Amino acid sequence: MQIKTLFLLGLLLSFAAAAQTVTATDATQVTKVLTAHDYKFSLDSEDDGTPLIHLKIDGYKALLLFYDDNPDQPGYESLQLYAAFSVDDKIPLGKVNQWNSSYRFGRVYLDEDLDPVIESDLDLSGGVNLEGTLMVFLENFKADFASFREEVVGEK
Amino acid sequence: MKNKLWPLLATFLVLSSVALAASLVRSSDGSSVLAALKKLGYDATLEKSGAGVPQIRINAANDYVIYLYFYDEDKHHPGYEGLQLSTSVSLDGAIDLDDLNYWNRQHRYAKVYQDGEDSVALESDLDLAVGVVLNSALKEFMKKYLDNLDSFSLEIVGR
Numbered sequence: 001m002q003i004k005t006l007f008l009l010g011l012l013l014s015f016a017a018a019a020q021t022v023t024a025t026d027a028t029q030v031t032k033v034l035t036a037h038d039y040k041f042s043l044d045s046e047d048d049g050t051p052l053i054h055l056k057i058d059g060y061k062a063l064l065l066f067y068d069d070n071p072d073q074p075g076y077e078s079l080q081l082y083a084a085f086s087v088d089d090k091i092p093l094g095k096v097n098q099w100n101s102s103y104r105f106g107r108v109y110l111d112e113d114l115d116p117v118i119e120s121d122l123d124l125s126g127g128v129n130l131e132g133t134l135m136v137f138l139e140n141f142k143a144d145f146a147s148f149r150e151e152v153v154g155e156k
Numbered sequence: 157m158k159n160k161l162w163p164l165l166a167t168f169l170v171l172s173s174v175a176l177a178a179s180l181v182r183s184s185d186g187s188s189v190l191a192a193l194k195k196l197g198y199d200a201t202l203e204k205s206g207a208g209v210p211q212i213r214i215n216a217a218n219d220y221v222i223y224l225y226f227y228d229e230d231k232h233h234p235g236y237e238g239l240q241l242s243t244s245v246s247l248d249g250a251i252d253l254d255d256l257n258y259w260n261r262q263h264r265y266a267k268v269y270q271d272g273e274d275s276v277a278l279e280s281d282l283d284l285a286v287g288v289v290l291n292s293a294l295k296e297f298m299k300k301y302l303d304n305l306d307s308f309s310l311e312i313v314g315r
Contacts, residue, residue, distance in 0.1 A: 021179075021180060021289065067264075078264075080264065093253035093254065093256075093257055094253065096253075096257060097253055097256065097269050097270050100260070100267050100268075100269035101269040101270070101271055101277070104227075104238070104240065104279075104281045105281050105283065107260050107266075107267035108260070108267075109257050109260040109261045110257055110261075111261065117261075119264075121264045121265045123265065123296055123297070123300065125292075125296050126288060126289060126292040126293030126294070126295060126296040126297070127180075127288065127289035127292050127293065128180075128286055128287060128288050128289070128293070129180055129286060129287030129288075132285075132286045132287040133286035133287065133288075135286075136283055136285055136286040137283075137286065140283060
């Protein structure tokens with residue numbers, strides 16, 4: 001009985017370790033990680049029911065979007081962080097280009113209204129450790145977001 | 157019989173689960189990435205930059221050359237924590253930043269920018285520090301990059 005209990009415990013621990021490797025995720029898993037790391041957020045959903053998370057990064061609004069890249073598999077295989085600013089003065093595309101050539105991970109563009117947008121994508125489909133991935137994804141975005149605000153938006 | 161099989165099954169499951177968890181890497185090196193790319197069927201060659209950092213040249217369809225660069229983000233740990241795929245192409249005509257902006261608005265996982273007076277670059281980054289399964293992460297990284305390379309070729313380069 002004791003040996004069986006030990007095996008069962010080992011099994012559970014091993015599965016817990018292995019379970020950290022995911023190829024897709026959902027709102028429950030993501031919000032659990034965000035809560036554990038003290039992020040301020042609210043869970044919302046798009047018109048088609050896809051989850052959407054409103055986040056605060058350095059006090060600014062950002063969105064965490066879920067993408068179902070493979071509808072044949074359960075869950076969402078990729079995530080995207082998105083933030084946009086509404087600006088009065090036109091931002092030269094040269095500034096946007098300069099940012100894109102200088103920084104990694106993020107992508108900056110002017111949207112249809114010529115407002116600056118920063119985006120970053122995270123692909124889970126190759127198999128990742130969800131908690132570590134999300135934290136590094138958010139940290140990378142945070143760093144890119146700061147330089148975007150300073151160099152593209154022109155925040156003082 | 158049932159009692160004899162139980163420990164065997166449990167041991168197998170424990171070992172396979174541990175192996176799965178252990179297959180996550182947080183950094184890599186030139187030889188490991190080269191081996192993974194070759195296994196995936198890519199025409200890849202390991203080179204070194206002037207600074208001695210590994211870089212891999214990948215010959216892609218349509219005469220495109222993709223460079224895979226290694227970034228040592230954490231000097232306290234061995235290996236390279238960041239990978240970057242990059243393709244730079246010289247254009248004959250003028251580069252329109254509006255076209256590059258539109259491309260960046262429409263695509264995911266990569267970005268394009270003007271990297272010289274007459275050249276444009278397509279770039280995508282992969283952070284290994286998060287803990288990834290190297291072979292499958294590289295497979296997906298390359299797959300998405302090649303999809304983006306196709307649209308970059310069509311919409312920006314005009315090939």
